[in-house]
Amino acid sequence: xRLSPLLAAAALFAAALPAQDSRAEADAQMLRRIYxxxxxxxxxxxxxxxxxxxxxxxxxxxxxxxxxxxxxxxLLRQIGCDRTELQPVMVPHWERGAPERVEFASGGARxxxxxxxxxxxxxTAPAGLTAPVVEVTSVEAVKDAGVQGKIVxxxxxxxxxxxxxxxxxxxxxxxxxxxxxEAAKHxxxxxxxxxxxxALDDLPHTGSTTYLPDVPRIPAAALSTVAAExxxxxxxxxxxxxxxxxxxxxxxxxxxxxxxxxEIRGSESPEKVILVGGHLDSWDVSPGxxxxxxxxxxxxxxxxxxxxxxxxxxxxxRCVLFTNEENGLxxxxxxxxxxxxxxxxxxLALETDGGGFAARGFNxxxxxxxxxxxxxxxxxxxxxxxxxxxxxxxxxxDVGPLMAKGNxxxxxxxxxxxxxxxxxxxxxxxxxxxxxxxxxxxxTMAALVYLVDQHGL
Amino acid sequence: xRLSPLLAAAALFAAALPAQDSRAEADAQMLRRIYxxxxxxxxxxxxxxxxxxxxxxxxxxxxxxxxxxxxxxxLLRQIGCDRTELQPVMVPHWERGAPERVEFASGGARxxxxxxxxxxxxxTAPAGLTAPVVEVTSVEAVKDAGVQGKIVxxxxxxxxxxxxxxxxxxxxxxxxxxxxxEAAKHxxxxxxxxxxxxALDDLPHTGSTTYLPDVPRIPAAALSTVAAExxxxxxxxxxxxxxxxxxxxxxxxxxxxxxxxxEIRGSESPEKVILVGGHLDSWDVSPGxxxxxxxxxxxxxxxxxxxxxxxxxxxxxRCVLFTNEENGLxxxxxxxxxxxxxxxxxxLALETDGGGFAARGFNxxxxxxxxxxxxxxxxxxxxxxxxxxxxxxxxxxDVGPLMAKGNxxxxxxxxxxxxxxxxxxxxxxxxxxxxxxxxxxxxTMAALVYLVDQHGL
Numbered sequence: 001x002r003l004s005p006l007l008a009a010a011a012l013f014a015a016a017l018p019a020q021d022s023r024a025e026a027d028a029q030m031l032r033r034i035y036x037x038x039x040x041x042x043x044x045x046x047x048x049x050x051x052x053x054x055x056x057x058x059x060x061x062x063x064x065x066x067x068x069x070x071x072x073x074x075l076l077r078q079i080g081c082d083r084t085e086l087q088p089v090m091v092p093h094w095e096r097g098a099p100e101r102v103e104f105a106s107g108g109a110r111x112x113x114x115x116x117x118x119x120x121x122x123x124t125a126p127a128g129l130t131a132p133v134v135e136v137t138s139v140e141a142v143k144d145a146g147v148q149g150k151i152v153x154x155x156x157x158x159x160x161x162x163x164x165x166x167x168x169x170x171x172x173x174x175x176x177x178x179x180x181x182e183a184a185k186h187x188x189x190x191x192x193x194x195x196x197x198x199a200l201d202d203l204p205h206t207g208s209t210t211y212l213p214d215v216p217r218i219p220a221a222a223l224s225t226v227a228a229e230x231x232x233x234x235x236x237x238x239x240x241x242x243x244x245x246x247x248x249x250x251x252x253x254x255x256x257x258x259x260x261x262x263e264i265r266g267s268e269s270p271e272k273v274i275l276v277g278g279h280l281d282s283w284d285v286s287p288g289x290x291x292x293x294x295x296x297x298x299x300x301x302x303x304x305x306x307x308x309x310x311x312x313x314x315x316x317x318r319c320v321l322f323t324n325e326e327n328g329l330x331x332x333x334x335x336x337x338x339x340x341x342x343x344x345x346x347x348l349a350l351e352t353d354g355g356g357f358a359a360r361g362f363n364x365x366x367x368x369x370x371x372x373x374x375x376x377x378x379x380x381x382x383x384x385x386x387x388x389x390x391x392x393x394x395x396x397x398d399v400g401p402l403m404a405k406g407n408x409x410x411x412x413x414x415x416x417x418x419x420x421x422x423x424x425x426x427x428x429x430x431x432x433x434x435x436x437x438x439x440x441x442x443x444t445m446a447a448l449v450y451l452v453d454q455h456g457l
Numbered sequence: 458x459r460l461s462p463l464l465a466a467a468a469l470f471a472a473a474l475p476a477q478d479s480r481a482e483a484d485a486q487m488l489r490r491i492y493x494x495x496x497x498x499x500x501x502x503x504x505x506x507x508x509x510x511x512x513x514x515x516x517x518x519x520x521x522x523x524x525x526x527x528x529x530x531x532l533l534r535q536i537g538c539d540r541t542e543l544q545p546v547m548v549p550h551w552e553r554g555a556p557e558r559v560e561f562a563s564g565g566a567r568x569x570x571x572x573x574x575x576x577x578x579x580x581t582a583p584a585g586l587t588a589p590v591v592e593v594t595s596v597e598a599v600k601d602a603g604v605q606g607k608i609v610x611x612x613x614x615x616x617x618x619x620x621x622x623x624x625x626x627x628x629x630x631x632x633x634x635x636x637x638x639e640a641a642k643h644x645x646x647x648x649x650x651x652x653x654x655x656a657l658d659d660l661p662h663t664g665s666t667t668y669l670p671d672v673p674r675i676p677a678a679a680l681s682t683v684a685a686e687x688x689x690x691x692x693x694x695x696x697x698x699x700x701x702x703x704x705x706x707x708x709x710x711x712x713x714x715x716x717x718x719x720e721i722r723g724s725e726s727p728e729k730v731i732l733v734g735g736h737l738d739s740w741d742v743s744p745g746x747x748x749x750x751x752x753x754x755x756x757x758x759x760x761x762x763x764x765x766x767x768x769x770x771x772x773x774x775r776c777v778l779f780t781n782e783e784n785g786l787x788x789x790x791x792x793x794x795x796x797x798x799x800x801x802x803x804x805l806a807l808e809t810d811g812g813g814f815a816a817r818g819f820n821x822x823x824x825x826x827x828x829x830x831x832x833x834x835x836x837x838x839x840x841x842x843x844x845x846x847x848x849x850x851x852x853x854x855d856v857g858p859l860m861a862k863g864n865x866x867x868x869x870x871x872x873x874x875x876x877x878x879x880x881x882x883x884x885x886x887x888x889x890x891x892x893x894x895x896x897x898x899x900x901t902m903a904a905l906v907y908l909v910d911q912h913g914l
Contacts, residue, residue, distance in 0.1 A: 035620065039617045039618050039620075161492070163841065163843065163897070358872050384620065386620065386621075388845045389843075417815050417893045421891070435656075
């Protein structure tokens with residue numbers, strides 16, 4: 001193979017360092033080998049195909065998730081982990097049942113609306129629930145909206161002006177997470193929520209809602225953004241129109257599941273752990289390609305790359321595929337509990353759960369709030385790969401319990417604009433994942449793992 | 458609207474500047490307004506839909522390009538340009554004719570291969586051309602490959618190890634650009650070229666090839682990467698197999714076309730121009746969404762945003778939609794010639810022709826080689842928008858002739874991994890463009906235009 005311009009650039013970069021810093025040169029060369037290994041002949045995309053095609057709809061308690069647990073442990077064995085483990089976790093078990101139905105009746109005509117019950121929603125009566133509708137655009141607006149006996153329609157769009165879509169998701173997402181309970185508190189009998197996406201299309205996005213103790217649990221569903229616009233227009237024309245919603249869900253007893261763990265044992269300080277992980281579960285309607293099949297496959301790929309390079313880590317490198325991120329976080333909670341019990345020391349817990357798009361950087365957090373500044377010393381090494389962002393953050397949901405126990409955490413920051421187009425929908429499929437973006441993300445994670453293994457954080 | 462966290466961040470950033478630098482605060486606020494205007498209610502995506510759906514296949518000489526010229530000038534008038542112009546350009550006129558056919562015969566069986574004639578290819582005889590095949594993986598390999606009387610099959614893949622796909626495209630692309638002529642020089646009768654993409658699929662990618670004076674012009678076509686792999690495997694099994702290729706193209710007389718120009722006249726120094734542009738033509742088989750419908754629509758959107766904000770530029774802001782980038786560069790050449798004749802002074806010529814993906818930065822070039830360093834003083838203003846790269850470069854093909862005349866040029870750098878999946882194919886369609894990425898690119902261009910208008914470069 002010809003010497004690549006980027007390899008030459010990396011060599012130049014290394015050559016420009018002070019002579020005493022031959023370590024930096026070795027690091028630059030190792031990063032180049034990590035990226036080469038990820039970009040040339042990686043099995044990652046094929047593995048993601050298997051996961052999403054064989055085990056779509058990996059919701060907690062499902063047969064698909066149970067199958068994916070077995071499949072991914074087998075894969076971790078195949079790539080040569082020194083140890084694999086299925087860490088038992090009991091998970092909530094909610095099923096959607098027969099497809100939901102939402103429609104409105106106005107002037108004698110019935111108009112169906114594309115909808116998905118929110119995860120955890122209680123069912124309606126078998127014949128459905130029919131009531132007039134009150135439209136609001138925030139959780140706060142419920143209390144003065146006169147919702148008694150009505151269905152509350154939360155129609156606040158994601159703010160298009162935020163450059164980072166996750167900020168708009170967090171803000172508008174309160175309608176989904178807290179809206180139905182708030183509506184119930186004020187006497188509403190059902191809730192509809194505009195899907196959390198910037199896209200205007202007919203694809204409904206599900207996701208969790210949270211009920212409150214001592215407040216009635218009311219049925220709740222997401223409408224596609226097109227359906228939300230349609231209902232909103234119809235309400236302007238006929239404020240007295242009635243919506244019928246029929247949800248056929250059920251809650252079952254907690255089900256057995258597991259965090260899937262595989263590791264390469266550290267050669268110097270095996271008791272110290274560097275964790276990479278994602279979550280293996282997905283929403284029931286979704287193949288879970290970007291959320292979070294890519295995070296899982298990339299985490300496995302980190303270990304494969306380091307094995308392929310014959311790298312002997314100083315500390316234990318551990319891949320954790322968490323169970324039940326979507327509707328309970330039981331996997332993350334249990335992992336942190338056991339780690340605390342065993343007094344395990346995590347040098348870093350790096351999560352990827354923002355989609356398998358092109359890697360742009362990391363968010364990094366610790367109790368002192370200075371971990372991202374420490375990590376920024378690695379920045380020049382990442383520049384040849386377009387990985388330029390090192391900012392303060394909290395990693396992600398699955399490493400949250402570890403951070404709460406004082407560990408340093410991080411989250412890969414991928415390019416973010418496309419994620420919420422398909423998040424929590426049936427359209428979160430393999431074809432939305434670009435093979436090279438998947439591979440570059442894995443290499444970027446492996447590079448940080450290597451640097452923390454060598455130099456700490 | 459609530460104060461957005463990013464607006465707050467921008468305000469904080471501005472507040473952190475020295476007191477004497479109230480200009481920087483004004484600039485930060487102007488950039489925020491530019492991005493808000495682009496992200497909230499922009500017509501750009503709808504315009505791109507019109508362009509790609511009404512005028513797909515805008516190759517030089519086509520009715521589609523002629524229609525797009527009229528359509529886009531009309532659009533520039535509608536957004537309130539002070540002046541629009543169709544700058545006449547005579548362009549080459551090549552037509553593909555009836556669909557090409559490529560197949561190989563081995564052991565009595567005929568296997569069809571997905572192919573597209575290269576742009577500019579001469580036709581075969583009506584019945585086709587049948588010959589044995591020699592496979593090579595570089596232009597250099599031709600001279601020793603014994604190609605006399607044969608079809609040369611250029612099968613060198615794009616190097617997956619380059620992080621920036623454009624580098625791999627440039628390297629492997631020599632097979633398409635120079636391979637057929639080199640093969641003809643050594644007596645070959647035809648050429649097949651592996652499509653220039655990292656993707657392994659059955660989608661052929663066309664593009665220009667260049668014949669040489671005094672060397673026979675031989676028919677040349679691109680094979681999909683799947684077809685290339687298939688042919689390569691068949692050749693290993695049967696080195697004597699014969700390929701039949703049938704190309705029905707024709708060259709016509711040069712046709713009239715035009716660069717489409719619209720501008721907002723400068724209030725202080727109207728004779729000094731800041732140019733934004735893309736190319737309006739596309740390959741005949743392609744709707745030309747990312748290549749380069751997005752660059753055109755974003756360039757128009759730059760002017761719309763500045764008009765919408767009531768901004769009165771000091772210098773003339775000019776949008777140029779170049780004709781005939783794909784197979785001649787006649788539009789860019791003519792534009793630079795006329796600009797030279799009129800002694801126009803271009804402060805900056807900013808091109809976008811790398812796809813309408815998320816904006817990551819700029820490449821910037823001038824004769825002294827220091828323009829990117831000067832532009833880097835704007836970097837803190839772009840950080841809230843994730844625009845982090847300010848590197849030396851040559852803008853792009855259409856501003857090349859302007860750079861050669863001593864002007865400063867720039868090119869928007871979008872996220873690059875997905876571009877060559879669809880480049881020069883029938884799959885370069887609107888659905889591959891993300892609305893917010895399109896808008897963010899336009900805002901990023903408008904921001905640089907504003908800053909150069911205020912502060913020079």
